[in-house]
Amino acid sequence: VAPPCTQERHYEHLGRCCSKCEPGRYLSSKCTPTSDSVCLPCGPDEYLDTWNEEDKCLLHKVCDAGKALVAVDPGNHTAPRRCACTAGYHWNPDCECCRRNTECAPGFGAEHPLRLNMDTVCTPCLLGFFSDISSSTDTCRPWTNCSLLGRLEAQPGTNKSDVVCSSSLTLRKPPKEAQIYLP
Protein backbone atom coordinates (compact mmCIF):
# COMPACT_ATOMS: atom_id res chain seq x y z
CA VAL A 1 0.00 0.00 0.00
CA ALA A 2 1.59 3.33 -1.08
CA PRO A 3 2.25 5.63 1.87
CA PRO A 4 -0.25 8.50 2.09
CA CYS A 5 0.95 11.54 0.14
CA THR A 6 0.52 13.87 3.09
CA GLN A 7 0.92 17.49 2.20
CA GLU A 8 3.02 18.16 5.26
CA ARG A 9 5.85 15.80 4.28
CA HIS A 10 5.29 15.16 0.60
CA TYR A 11 4.79 16.97 -2.66
CA GLU A 12 3.57 15.82 -6.01
CA HIS A 13 5.91 15.95 -8.97
CA LEU A 14 5.76 14.19 -12.32
CA GLY A 15 2.66 12.42 -11.03
CA ARG A 16 4.68 10.94 -8.18
CA CYS A 17 4.43 11.47 -4.45
CA CYS A 18 7.88 12.60 -3.34
CA SER A 19 9.40 13.38 0.03
CA LYS A 20 9.82 16.92 1.21
CA CYS A 21 13.05 17.77 3.02
CA GLU A 22 13.02 17.72 6.79
CA PRO A 23 13.67 20.89 8.80
CA GLY A 24 17.33 21.91 8.57
CA ARG A 25 17.68 20.68 4.99
CA TYR A 26 16.73 22.16 1.63
CA LEU A 27 15.65 20.59 -1.66
CA SER A 28 18.78 20.32 -3.74
CA SER A 29 16.96 18.48 -6.52
CA LYS A 30 13.41 17.31 -7.03
CA CYS A 31 12.51 13.65 -7.33
CA THR A 32 12.74 11.87 -10.67
CA PRO A 33 10.73 8.91 -11.95
CA THR A 34 13.40 6.68 -10.44
CA SER A 35 14.68 8.54 -7.36
CA ASP A 36 13.31 10.53 -4.45
CA SER A 37 14.18 14.15 -3.59
CA VAL A 38 17.77 15.03 -2.80
CA CYS A 39 18.04 17.14 0.35
CA LEU A 40 21.16 18.90 1.59
CA PRO A 41 21.86 20.51 4.96
CA CYS A 42 21.52 24.29 5.43
CA GLY A 43 24.76 26.22 5.42
CA PRO A 44 26.23 28.31 8.23
CA ASP A 45 23.86 30.91 9.64
CA GLU A 46 20.92 29.38 7.73
CA TYR A 47 17.82 27.42 8.78
CA LEU A 48 14.56 25.92 7.66
CA ASP A 49 12.06 25.20 10.40
CA THR A 50 9.49 23.21 8.41
CA TRP A 51 9.28 20.23 6.10
CA ASN A 52 9.91 21.97 2.83
CA GLU A 53 10.60 21.97 -0.88
CA GLU A 54 12.64 25.18 -0.78
CA ASP A 55 15.64 25.39 -3.08
CA LYS A 56 17.48 27.47 -0.51
CA CYS A 57 17.58 27.83 3.26
CA LEU A 58 16.54 31.03 5.02
CA LEU A 59 19.20 33.31 6.48
CA HIS A 60 19.15 33.82 10.25
CA LYS A 61 18.29 37.36 11.20
CA VAL A 62 21.06 39.53 12.69
CA CYS A 63 20.67 40.40 16.39
CA ASP A 64 22.26 43.77 15.66
CA ALA A 65 23.95 45.25 18.75
CA GLY A 66 23.92 48.51 16.82
CA LYS A 67 20.16 48.47 17.23
CA ALA A 68 20.48 47.42 20.92
CA LEU A 69 19.50 43.85 20.10
CA VAL A 70 20.87 40.72 21.73
CA ALA A 71 20.29 37.10 20.76
CA VAL A 72 18.05 35.39 23.30
CA ASP A 73 18.05 32.24 21.23
CA PRO A 74 20.87 31.76 18.73
CA GLY A 75 18.72 29.39 16.68
CA ASN A 76 20.14 26.50 14.71
CA HIS A 77 19.54 24.77 11.39
CA THR A 78 15.97 23.96 12.31
CA ALA A 79 14.91 26.95 14.43
CA PRO A 80 15.09 30.67 13.73
CA ARG A 81 17.27 32.95 15.84
CA ARG A 82 15.38 35.16 18.25
CA CYS A 83 16.51 38.60 19.29
CA ALA A 84 15.42 40.91 22.10
CA CYS A 85 16.29 44.40 23.18
CA THR A 86 19.09 44.82 25.63
CA ALA A 87 18.17 45.54 29.29
CA GLY A 88 16.40 48.82 29.80
CA TYR A 89 14.81 48.76 26.33
CA HIS A 90 11.81 47.07 24.75
CA TRP A 91 10.84 46.18 21.20
CA ASN A 92 8.49 48.79 19.75
CA PRO A 93 6.58 47.40 16.75
CA ASP A 94 5.73 50.88 15.48
CA CYS A 95 9.33 51.69 14.67
CA GLU A 96 10.63 48.12 14.72
CA CYS A 97 13.33 49.36 17.06
CA CYS A 98 14.34 49.25 20.72
CA ARG A 99 12.79 52.03 22.73
CA ARG A 100 13.85 53.14 26.20
CA ASN A 101 11.66 51.57 28.90
CA THR A 102 9.14 53.90 30.48
CA GLU A 103 10.25 55.39 33.78
CA CYS A 104 7.66 55.13 36.55
CA ALA A 105 6.99 58.56 38.03
CA PRO A 106 7.21 59.21 41.76
CA GLY A 107 4.23 57.52 43.43
CA PHE A 108 4.53 54.57 41.08
CA GLY A 109 6.76 51.52 41.03
CA ALA A 110 7.95 49.14 38.32
CA GLU A 111 6.11 45.86 38.45
CA HIS A 112 8.42 42.92 39.05
CA PRO A 113 9.60 40.61 37.69
CA LEU A 114 10.83 42.96 34.95
CA ARG A 115 10.15 41.22 31.64
CA LEU A 116 12.86 41.20 28.98
CA ASN A 117 11.93 43.09 25.82
CA MET A 118 8.72 44.45 27.33
CA ASP A 119 8.07 47.97 28.47
CA THR A 120 7.89 48.76 32.16
CA VAL A 121 4.50 48.27 33.80
CA CYS A 122 4.05 51.00 36.40
CA THR A 123 1.69 50.40 39.30
CA PRO A 124 0.64 52.97 41.89
CA CYS A 125 2.31 52.58 45.29
CA LEU A 126 -0.11 51.03 47.77
CA LEU A 127 -0.71 52.44 51.26
CA GLY A 128 2.42 51.93 53.30
CA PHE A 129 4.71 52.15 50.27
CA PHE A 130 6.28 55.00 48.34
CA SER A 131 8.53 55.89 45.44
CA ASP A 132 10.23 59.28 45.36
CA ILE A 133 12.13 58.76 42.09
CA SER A 134 11.51 58.20 38.40
CA SER A 135 12.78 54.74 37.55
CA SER A 136 12.16 52.03 35.03
CA THR A 137 13.37 49.33 37.43
CA ASP A 138 12.66 50.28 41.08
CA THR A 139 9.55 49.04 42.85
CA CYS A 140 7.70 50.99 45.53
CA ARG A 141 9.51 50.81 48.84
CA PRO A 142 7.85 50.32 52.25
CA TRP A 143 7.66 53.27 54.66
CA THR A 144 10.32 53.24 57.37
CA ASN A 145 8.98 51.73 60.63
CA CYS A 146 9.87 54.41 63.22
CA SER A 147 8.90 52.27 66.17
CA LEU A 148 11.43 49.64 65.16
CA LEU A 149 14.01 52.40 65.41
CA GLY A 150 12.59 53.37 68.74
CA ARG A 151 11.41 56.65 67.39
CA LEU A 152 8.14 58.44 66.88
CA GLU A 153 6.61 59.29 63.52
CA ALA A 154 7.18 63.01 63.06
CA GLN A 155 5.59 63.13 59.60
CA PRO A 156 3.34 60.58 57.87
CA GLY A 157 4.42 58.89 54.64
CA THR A 158 2.72 59.36 51.27
CA ASN A 159 2.90 57.39 48.04
CA LYS A 160 5.76 59.68 47.06
CA SER A 161 7.60 60.11 50.30
CA ASP A 162 8.75 58.04 53.27
CA VAL A 163 7.56 58.72 56.82
CA VAL A 164 9.80 61.04 58.81
CA CYS A 165 10.78 59.66 62.23
CA SER A 166 11.34 62.07 65.10
CA SER A 167 14.97 62.61 66.00
CA SER A 168 14.43 61.96 69.78
CA LEU A 169 14.09 58.48 71.22
CA THR A 170 10.74 57.28 72.75
CA LEU A 171 9.94 57.09 76.64
CA ARG A 172 11.66 53.79 77.23
CA LYS A 173 14.68 55.93 78.22
CA PRO A 174 12.84 58.81 79.94
CA PRO A 175 14.56 62.13 79.95
CA LYS A 176 16.33 62.89 83.31
CA GLU A 177 14.26 65.88 84.62
CA ALA A 178 10.85 64.47 84.02
CA GLN A 179 11.10 61.27 86.03
CA ILE A 180 7.70 60.52 87.57
CA TYR A 181 7.31 57.66 90.06
CA LEU A 182 3.82 56.31 90.43
CA PRO A 183 2.80 54.97 93.85
Add this chain to the structure above:
Amino acid sequence: HLTINAANIPTGKSIFTLSSWYHDRGWAKISNMTLSNGKLRVNQDGFYYLYANICFRHHETSGDLDSEYLQLMVYVIKTSIKIPNYQNLMKGGSTKYWSGNSEFHFYSINVGGFFKLRAGEEISVQVSNPSLLDPDQDATYFGAFKVQDI
Protein backbone atom coordinates in the same frame (compact mmCIF):
# COMPACT_ATOMS: atom_id res chain seq x y z
CA HIS B 1 22.15 40.65 -5.70
CA LEU B 2 24.74 40.83 -2.94
CA THR B 3 23.91 41.45 0.70
CA ILE B 4 26.21 42.88 3.35
CA ASN B 5 28.25 40.37 5.34
CA ALA B 6 26.91 41.11 8.81
CA ALA B 7 29.90 39.48 10.46
CA ASN B 8 32.38 41.78 8.79
CA ILE B 9 31.15 45.35 8.99
CA PRO B 10 34.05 47.79 9.00
CA THR B 11 34.41 50.31 11.82
CA GLY B 12 35.19 54.00 11.59
CA LYS B 13 33.79 57.07 9.94
CA SER B 14 35.78 57.66 6.80
CA ILE B 15 34.69 56.59 3.36
CA PHE B 16 35.27 52.89 2.94
CA THR B 17 35.00 50.51 -0.02
CA LEU B 18 32.88 47.64 1.23
CA SER B 19 34.49 44.35 0.37
CA SER B 20 32.59 41.76 2.35
CA TRP B 21 29.33 40.66 0.72
CA TYR B 22 27.28 37.47 0.84
CA HIS B 23 26.68 36.06 -2.63
CA ASP B 24 24.99 32.75 -1.86
CA ARG B 25 23.04 33.08 1.38
CA GLY B 26 19.57 34.43 2.04
CA TRP B 27 18.52 36.72 -0.84
CA ALA B 28 22.07 36.95 -2.12
CA LYS B 29 22.80 35.23 -5.43
CA ILE B 30 25.09 35.65 -8.36
CA SER B 31 25.14 34.34 -11.93
CA ASN B 32 27.05 35.33 -15.03
CA MET B 33 29.05 37.73 -12.91
CA THR B 34 31.85 37.11 -10.42
CA LEU B 35 32.48 38.40 -6.92
CA SER B 36 36.15 38.95 -6.17
CA ASN B 37 37.52 41.03 -3.28
CA GLY B 38 34.09 42.50 -2.75
CA LYS B 39 33.89 43.70 -6.34
CA LEU B 40 31.23 42.56 -8.75
CA ARG B 41 33.04 41.71 -11.97
CA VAL B 42 31.31 41.86 -15.34
CA ASN B 43 31.88 38.77 -17.47
CA GLN B 44 29.77 39.70 -20.49
CA ASP B 45 29.60 43.06 -22.23
CA GLY B 46 26.12 44.51 -21.97
CA PHE B 47 23.73 47.13 -20.69
CA TYR B 48 23.13 46.52 -17.01
CA TYR B 49 20.79 48.09 -14.47
CA LEU B 50 22.83 48.72 -11.30
CA TYR B 51 21.23 49.43 -7.92
CA ALA B 52 22.26 49.81 -4.30
CA ASN B 53 20.34 50.23 -1.06
CA ILE B 54 22.27 51.29 2.04
CA CYS B 55 20.84 51.73 5.53
CA PHE B 56 22.52 53.58 8.38
CA ARG B 57 21.41 53.36 12.00
CA HIS B 58 22.56 54.41 15.47
CA HIS B 59 21.17 53.46 18.87
CA GLU B 60 22.11 55.31 22.04
CA THR B 61 23.31 52.06 23.61
CA SER B 62 26.25 52.25 21.19
CA GLY B 63 27.41 55.41 22.91
CA ASP B 64 27.44 58.97 21.65
CA LEU B 65 28.30 59.82 18.07
CA ASP B 66 31.50 61.81 17.57
CA SER B 67 29.38 64.50 15.99
CA GLU B 68 25.65 64.97 15.67
CA TYR B 69 26.22 66.40 12.17
CA LEU B 70 26.79 63.58 9.67
CA GLN B 71 26.98 63.14 5.93
CA LEU B 72 25.70 59.64 5.09
CA MET B 73 26.63 58.70 1.52
CA VAL B 74 26.89 55.85 -0.94
CA TYR B 75 29.04 55.88 -4.07
CA VAL B 76 28.74 53.13 -6.66
CA ILE B 77 32.02 53.04 -8.50
CA LYS B 78 33.52 51.32 -11.51
CA THR B 79 37.08 50.11 -11.76
CA SER B 80 38.81 48.21 -14.51
CA ILE B 81 42.21 46.72 -15.05
CA LYS B 82 42.63 48.99 -18.05
CA ILE B 83 41.84 52.25 -16.25
CA PRO B 84 43.77 52.64 -12.98
CA ASN B 85 41.60 54.89 -10.88
CA TYR B 86 37.97 54.35 -10.18
CA GLN B 87 35.05 56.31 -11.58
CA ASN B 88 31.84 57.31 -9.82
CA LEU B 89 28.76 55.93 -11.54
CA MET B 90 26.12 56.90 -8.99
CA LYS B 91 25.95 58.66 -5.66
CA GLY B 92 23.28 59.32 -3.09
CA GLY B 93 22.86 60.31 0.51
CA SER B 94 22.13 63.16 2.85
CA THR B 95 23.65 65.40 5.46
CA LYS B 96 21.94 64.60 8.72
CA TYR B 97 21.58 65.98 12.21
CA TRP B 98 21.28 63.01 14.56
CA SER B 99 20.63 64.66 17.93
CA GLY B 100 21.66 62.97 21.14
CA ASN B 101 18.14 63.32 22.50
CA SER B 102 16.71 60.56 20.35
CA GLU B 103 17.55 57.01 21.30
CA PHE B 104 17.49 55.73 17.72
CA HIS B 105 18.31 57.14 14.29
CA PHE B 106 17.85 55.50 10.90
CA TYR B 107 18.35 56.57 7.29
CA SER B 108 18.33 54.67 3.99
CA ILE B 109 19.63 55.60 0.56
CA ASN B 110 18.69 54.02 -2.75
CA VAL B 111 20.39 54.61 -6.10
CA GLY B 112 19.90 52.97 -9.46
CA GLY B 113 20.91 53.50 -13.07
CA PHE B 114 21.43 51.92 -16.47
CA PHE B 115 25.03 51.51 -17.57
CA LYS B 116 27.02 50.06 -20.42
CA LEU B 117 29.59 47.68 -18.91
CA ARG B 118 32.42 45.71 -20.45
CA ALA B 119 33.75 42.32 -19.48
CA GLY B 120 36.49 42.84 -16.89
CA GLU B 121 35.04 45.97 -15.42
CA GLU B 122 34.20 45.81 -11.73
CA ILE B 123 31.49 47.49 -9.66
CA SER B 124 31.94 48.24 -5.98
CA VAL B 125 30.27 50.27 -3.29
CA GLN B 126 31.79 52.93 -1.08
CA VAL B 127 30.01 54.29 1.95
CA SER B 128 30.68 56.96 4.51
CA ASN B 129 30.42 56.10 8.23
CA PRO B 130 30.71 52.33 7.74
CA SER B 131 30.32 51.64 11.45
CA LEU B 132 26.72 52.92 11.21
CA LEU B 133 25.77 50.40 8.50
CA ASP B 134 22.66 48.31 9.17
CA PRO B 135 23.79 44.67 8.79
CA ASP B 136 20.40 43.22 7.84
CA GLN B 137 20.13 41.57 4.42
CA ASP B 138 17.03 43.61 3.57
CA ALA B 139 18.81 46.85 4.49
CA THR B 140 22.25 46.97 2.87
CA TYR B 141 22.70 45.35 -0.51
CA PHE B 142 23.63 46.07 -4.11
CA GLY B 143 23.29 44.30 -7.39
CA ALA B 144 23.00 44.34 -11.14
CA PHE B 145 21.14 42.56 -13.90
CA LYS B 146 21.79 42.54 -17.61
CA VAL B 147 19.03 44.10 -19.69
CA GLN B 148 20.46 44.03 -23.20
CA ASP B 149 23.49 43.01 -25.15
CA ILE B 150 25.64 45.73 -26.62
Add this chain to the structure above:
Amino acid sequence: HLTINAANIPTGKSIFTLSSWYHDRGWAKISNMTLSNGKLRVNQDGFYYLYANICFRHHETSGDLDSEYLQLMVYVIKTSIKIPNYQNLMKGGSTKYWSGNSEFHFYSINVGGFFKLRAGEEISVQVSNPSLLDPDQDATYFGAFKVQDI
Protein backbone atom coordinates in the same frame (compact mmCIF):
# COMPACT_ATOMS: atom_id res chain seq x y z
CA HIS C 1 2.77 48.49 -11.16
CA LEU C 2 0.22 49.02 -8.40
CA THR C 3 -0.75 52.41 -7.03
CA ILE C 4 -2.22 53.13 -3.63
CA ASN C 5 -6.01 53.08 -3.38
CA ALA C 6 -6.54 56.67 -2.27
CA ALA C 7 -10.03 55.86 -0.98
CA ASN C 8 -8.80 53.27 1.46
CA ILE C 9 -5.76 54.61 3.29
CA PRO C 10 -5.51 53.05 6.74
CA THR C 11 -5.35 55.25 9.83
CA GLY C 12 -3.02 54.99 12.80
CA LYS C 13 0.70 54.90 13.49
CA SER C 14 1.58 51.25 13.79
CA ILE C 15 3.17 49.26 11.02
CA PHE C 16 0.51 48.19 8.60
CA THR C 17 0.47 45.83 5.63
CA LEU C 18 -1.11 47.83 2.84
CA SER C 19 -3.81 45.78 1.18
CA SER C 20 -5.68 48.23 -1.00
CA TRP C 21 -4.02 48.92 -4.34
CA TYR C 22 -5.32 49.96 -7.74
CA HIS C 23 -4.27 47.56 -10.48
CA ASP C 24 -6.19 48.86 -13.45
CA ARG C 25 -6.57 52.65 -13.30
CA GLY C 26 -4.16 55.45 -14.01
CA TRP C 27 -0.60 54.12 -14.17
CA ALA C 28 -1.59 50.93 -12.39
CA LYS C 29 -1.50 47.75 -14.46
CA ILE C 30 -0.86 44.09 -13.93
CA SER C 31 0.00 41.17 -16.22
CA ASN C 32 1.29 37.68 -15.60
CA MET C 33 0.89 38.31 -11.90
CA THR C 34 -2.20 38.38 -9.69
CA LEU C 35 -3.35 40.83 -7.04
CA SER C 36 -5.14 39.13 -4.19
CA ASN C 37 -5.80 40.69 -0.78
CA GLY C 38 -3.35 43.43 -1.56
CA LYS C 39 -0.59 40.94 -2.27
CA LEU C 40 1.12 40.65 -5.61
CA ARG C 41 1.25 36.94 -6.36
CA VAL C 42 3.90 35.44 -8.62
CA ASN C 43 2.50 33.12 -11.28
CA GLN C 44 5.73 32.23 -13.06
CA ASP C 45 9.06 31.34 -11.48
CA GLY C 46 11.66 33.87 -12.44
CA PHE C 47 14.07 36.63 -11.53
CA TYR C 48 12.09 39.81 -10.89
CA TYR C 49 13.07 43.40 -10.20
CA LEU C 50 10.93 44.63 -7.30
CA TYR C 51 10.51 48.31 -6.44
CA ALA C 52 8.45 50.49 -4.13
CA ASN C 53 8.08 54.23 -3.72
CA ILE C 54 6.31 55.52 -0.61
CA CYS C 55 5.57 59.16 0.20
CA PHE C 56 4.60 60.47 3.62
CA ARG C 57 3.19 63.92 4.21
CA HIS C 58 1.59 65.97 6.98
CA HIS C 59 -0.11 69.35 6.80
CA GLU C 60 -0.82 71.36 9.91
CA THR C 61 -4.50 71.46 8.98
CA SER C 62 -4.59 67.78 9.91
CA GLY C 63 -3.82 68.73 13.47
CA ASP C 64 -0.72 68.10 15.52
CA LEU C 65 1.24 64.90 15.22
CA ASP C 66 1.31 62.68 18.33
CA SER C 67 5.05 63.11 18.34
CA GLU C 68 7.40 65.28 16.33
CA TYR C 69 9.87 62.39 16.31
CA LEU C 70 8.85 59.84 13.68
CA GLN C 71 10.31 56.80 12.01
CA LEU C 72 8.94 56.61 8.48
CA MET C 73 9.60 53.16 6.99
CA VAL C 74 8.71 50.80 4.18
CA TYR C 75 9.23 47.04 4.28
CA VAL C 76 8.76 44.92 1.15
CA ILE C 77 7.99 41.42 2.34
CA LYS C 78 7.54 37.98 0.84
CA THR C 79 5.06 35.38 2.03
CA SER C 80 4.29 31.97 0.67
CA ILE C 81 1.82 29.26 1.49
CA LYS C 82 4.72 26.89 2.08
CA ILE C 83 6.58 29.01 4.61
CA PRO C 84 4.40 30.34 7.43
CA ASN C 85 5.96 33.63 8.50
CA TYR C 86 6.90 36.43 6.17
CA GLN C 87 10.40 37.36 5.08
CA ASN C 88 11.75 40.91 4.73
CA LEU C 89 13.19 41.42 1.24
CA MET C 90 13.88 45.18 1.33
CA LYS C 91 13.53 48.02 3.78
CA GLY C 92 14.04 51.76 3.64
CA GLY C 93 13.13 54.91 5.48
CA SER C 94 14.33 57.47 7.96
CA THR C 95 13.83 58.75 11.47
CA LYS C 96 12.48 62.25 11.14
CA TYR C 97 11.90 65.33 13.27
CA TRP C 98 8.76 67.00 11.91
CA SER C 99 8.55 70.15 14.02
CA GLY C 100 5.24 71.79 14.71
CA ASN C 101 6.60 75.09 13.37
CA SER C 102 6.43 74.03 9.73
CA GLU C 103 3.02 73.86 8.16
CA PHE C 104 3.90 71.03 5.79
CA HIS C 105 6.22 68.03 5.92
CA PHE C 106 7.01 65.55 3.17
CA TYR C 107 9.33 62.59 2.81
CA SER C 108 9.67 59.86 0.16
CA ILE C 109 11.39 56.48 0.26
CA ASN C 110 12.41 54.37 -2.69
CA VAL C 111 13.66 50.78 -2.59
CA GLY C 112 14.43 48.32 -5.34
CA GLY C 113 16.13 44.95 -5.76
CA PHE C 114 16.47 41.85 -7.91
CA PHE C 115 14.95 38.68 -6.47
CA LYS C 116 14.35 35.07 -7.42
CA LEU C 117 10.64 34.39 -6.95
CA ARG C 118 8.63 31.19 -7.24
CA ALA C 119 5.07 30.74 -8.43
CA GLY C 120 2.81 31.04 -5.40
CA GLU C 121 4.99 33.45 -3.53
CA GLU C 122 3.44 36.81 -2.71
CA ILE C 123 4.92 40.29 -2.34
CA SER C 124 3.37 42.92 -0.10
CA VAL C 125 4.29 46.27 1.35
CA GLN C 126 4.29 47.29 5.01
CA VAL C 127 4.61 50.91 6.06
CA SER C 128 4.87 52.73 9.35
CA ASN C 129 2.51 55.65 10.05
CA PRO C 130 -0.04 54.69 7.39
CA SER C 131 -2.20 57.72 8.13
CA LEU C 132 0.60 59.94 6.76
CA LEU C 133 0.66 58.21 3.37
CA ASP C 134 0.44 60.45 0.31
CA PRO C 135 -2.49 59.03 -1.72
CA ASP C 136 -1.30 60.28 -5.12
CA GLN C 137 -0.65 57.63 -7.77
CA ASP C 138 2.76 59.13 -8.53
CA ALA C 139 3.68 59.10 -4.84
CA THR C 140 2.87 55.71 -3.33
CA TYR C 141 3.20 52.66 -5.51
CA PHE C 142 5.04 49.37 -5.86
CA GLY C 143 5.63 46.87 -8.59
CA ALA C 144 7.67 44.17 -10.21
CA PHE C 145 8.73 43.03 -13.64
CA LYS C 146 10.24 39.77 -14.72
CA VAL C 147 13.77 40.06 -16.09
CA GLN C 148 14.78 36.44 -16.66
CA ASP C 149 13.53 32.91 -16.32
CA ILE C 150 15.11 30.67 -13.70
Add this chain to the structure above:
Amino acid sequence: HLTINAANIPTGKSIFTLSSWYHDRGWAKISNMTLSNGKLRVNQDGFYYLYANICFRHHETSGDLDSEYLQLMVYVIKTSIKIPNYQNLMKGGSTKYWSGNSEFHFYSINVGGFFKLRAGEEISVQVSNPSLLDPDQDATYFGAFKVQDI
Protein backbone atom coordinates in the same frame (compact mmCIF):
# COMPACT_ATOMS: atom_id res chain seq x y z
CA HIS D 1 20.65 57.32 -19.38
CA LEU D 2 20.90 61.12 -19.46
CA THR D 3 23.07 63.14 -17.14
CA ILE D 4 22.61 66.77 -16.16
CA ASN D 5 24.33 69.35 -18.36
CA ALA D 6 26.58 70.92 -15.77
CA ALA D 7 27.07 74.04 -17.88
CA ASN D 8 23.42 74.87 -18.00
CA ILE D 9 21.94 74.47 -14.55
CA PRO D 10 18.98 76.79 -14.14
CA THR D 11 18.89 79.29 -11.28
CA GLY D 12 16.04 80.07 -8.94
CA LYS D 13 13.85 78.24 -6.50
CA SER D 14 10.63 77.51 -8.29
CA ILE D 15 9.80 74.22 -9.91
CA PHE D 16 11.56 73.94 -13.21
CA THR D 17 11.45 71.43 -16.04
CA LEU D 18 15.04 70.50 -16.69
CA SER D 19 15.78 70.71 -20.37
CA SER D 20 19.54 70.46 -20.63
CA TRP D 21 20.89 66.92 -20.46
CA TYR D 22 23.98 65.22 -21.84
CA HIS D 23 23.14 62.21 -23.97
CA ASP D 24 26.52 61.28 -25.37
CA ARG D 25 29.29 62.04 -22.88
CA GLY D 26 30.45 60.28 -19.76
CA TRP D 27 27.81 57.77 -18.64
CA ALA D 28 25.16 59.40 -20.76
CA LYS D 29 23.92 57.41 -23.75
CA ILE D 30 20.76 57.02 -25.73
CA SER D 31 19.45 54.41 -28.16
CA ASN D 32 16.02 53.71 -29.59
CA MET D 33 14.81 56.88 -27.92
CA THR D 34 15.29 60.53 -28.85
CA LEU D 35 16.24 63.56 -26.78
CA SER D 36 14.51 66.74 -27.93
CA ASN D 37 14.21 69.95 -25.87
CA GLY D 38 15.31 68.06 -22.82
CA LYS D 39 12.54 65.52 -23.21
CA LEU D 40 13.16 61.83 -23.69
CA ARG D 41 10.88 60.76 -26.52
CA VAL D 42 9.64 57.20 -26.86
CA ASN D 43 10.02 55.78 -30.36
CA GLN D 44 8.69 52.28 -29.76
CA ASP D 45 5.62 51.29 -27.77
CA GLY D 46 6.60 49.18 -24.82
CA PHE D 47 6.90 48.66 -21.08
CA TYR D 48 9.78 50.75 -19.80
CA TYR D 49 11.46 51.05 -16.43
CA LEU D 50 11.94 54.75 -15.72
CA TYR D 51 14.30 56.07 -13.05
CA ALA D 52 15.70 59.36 -11.83
CA ASN D 53 18.32 60.30 -9.28
CA ILE D 54 18.53 63.95 -8.23
CA CYS D 55 21.05 65.44 -5.79
CA PHE D 56 20.72 68.80 -4.12
CA ARG D 57 23.58 70.53 -2.32
CA HIS D 58 24.42 73.88 -0.74
CA HIS D 59 27.74 75.20 0.52
CA GLU D 60 27.96 78.25 2.74
CA THR D 61 30.33 79.86 0.23
CA SER D 62 27.29 80.23 -2.03
CA GLY D 63 25.80 82.61 0.48
CA ASP D 64 22.80 82.14 2.72
CA LEU D 65 19.72 80.33 1.55
CA ASP D 66 16.58 82.45 1.26
CA SER D 67 15.00 80.15 3.78
CA GLU D 68 16.38 77.35 5.91
CA TYR D 69 13.13 75.47 5.35
CA LEU D 70 13.12 73.82 1.91
CA GLN D 71 11.08 71.28 0.03
CA LEU D 72 13.42 69.43 -2.34
CA MET D 73 11.42 67.48 -4.93
CA VAL D 74 11.61 65.63 -8.22
CA TYR D 75 8.66 64.98 -10.52
CA VAL D 76 8.99 62.64 -13.49
CA ILE D 77 6.31 63.67 -15.94
CA LYS D 78 4.87 62.44 -19.20
CA THR D 79 3.70 64.66 -22.03
CA SER D 80 2.42 63.74 -25.42
CA ILE D 81 1.33 65.62 -28.52
CA LYS D 82 -2.11 64.05 -28.16
CA ILE D 83 -2.68 65.13 -24.55
CA PRO D 84 -1.90 68.81 -23.95
CA ASN D 85 -0.98 68.98 -20.30
CA TYR D 86 1.57 66.83 -18.60
CA GLN D 87 0.94 64.01 -16.19
CA ASN D 88 2.94 63.08 -13.10
CA LEU D 89 4.30 59.55 -13.28
CA MET D 90 6.53 59.57 -10.20
CA LYS D 91 7.49 61.98 -7.46
CA GLY D 92 9.93 61.97 -4.59
CA GLY D 93 11.67 64.28 -2.19
CA SER D 94 11.64 65.71 1.29
CA THR D 95 11.02 68.84 3.26
CA LYS D 96 14.31 69.83 4.77
CA TYR D 97 15.70 72.16 7.41
CA TRP D 98 19.12 73.28 6.18
CA SER D 99 20.41 75.37 9.09
CA GLY D 100 22.87 78.15 8.54
CA ASN D 101 25.18 76.64 11.14
CA SER D 102 26.35 73.84 8.86
CA GLU D 103 28.69 74.75 6.07
CA PHE D 104 27.44 72.07 3.70
CA HIS D 105 24.12 70.37 3.05
CA PHE D 106 23.35 67.50 0.70
CA TYR D 107 20.29 65.44 -0.13
CA SER D 108 19.54 62.90 -2.87
CA ILE D 109 16.25 61.52 -4.16
CA ASN D 110 15.73 58.38 -6.17
CA VAL D 111 12.53 57.32 -7.92
CA GLY D 112 11.82 54.43 -10.26
CA GLY D 113 8.83 52.67 -11.76
CA PHE D 114 7.54 50.50 -14.59
CA PHE D 115 5.35 52.23 -17.14
CA LYS D 116 3.57 51.48 -20.40
CA LEU D 117 4.71 54.11 -22.92
CA ARG D 118 3.61 54.81 -26.47
CA ALA D 119 5.66 56.09 -29.36
CA GLY D 120 5.51 59.87 -29.31
CA GLU D 121 5.14 60.22 -25.60
CA GLU D 122 7.87 62.18 -23.86
CA ILE D 123 9.40 61.89 -20.39
CA SER D 124 10.88 64.87 -18.60
CA VAL D 125 12.05 65.78 -15.14
CA GLN D 126 10.92 68.69 -13.01
CA VAL D 127 12.75 69.69 -9.86
CA SER D 128 12.25 72.24 -7.15
CA ASN D 129 15.15 74.57 -6.21
CA PRO D 130 17.09 74.02 -9.46
CA SER D 131 19.91 76.28 -8.33
CA LEU D 132 20.77 73.71 -5.66
CA LEU D 133 21.22 70.86 -8.15
CA ASP D 134 24.46 68.90 -7.93
CA PRO D 135 25.92 69.03 -11.45
CA ASP D 136 27.93 65.81 -11.19
CA GLN D 137 27.08 63.08 -13.69
CA ASP D 138 26.84 60.51 -10.89
CA ALA D 139 24.49 62.75 -8.92
CA THR D 140 21.75 64.06 -11.20
CA TYR D 141 20.53 61.87 -14.00
CA PHE D 142 17.47 60.07 -15.32
CA GLY D 143 16.80 57.34 -17.81
CA ALA D 144 14.71 54.52 -19.11
CA PHE D 145 15.11 51.09 -20.62
CA LYS D 146 12.60 48.95 -22.41
CA VAL D 147 11.73 45.71 -20.66
CA GLN D 148 8.98 44.24 -22.80
CA ASP D 149 6.94 44.93 -25.88
CA ILE D 150 3.28 45.70 -25.44
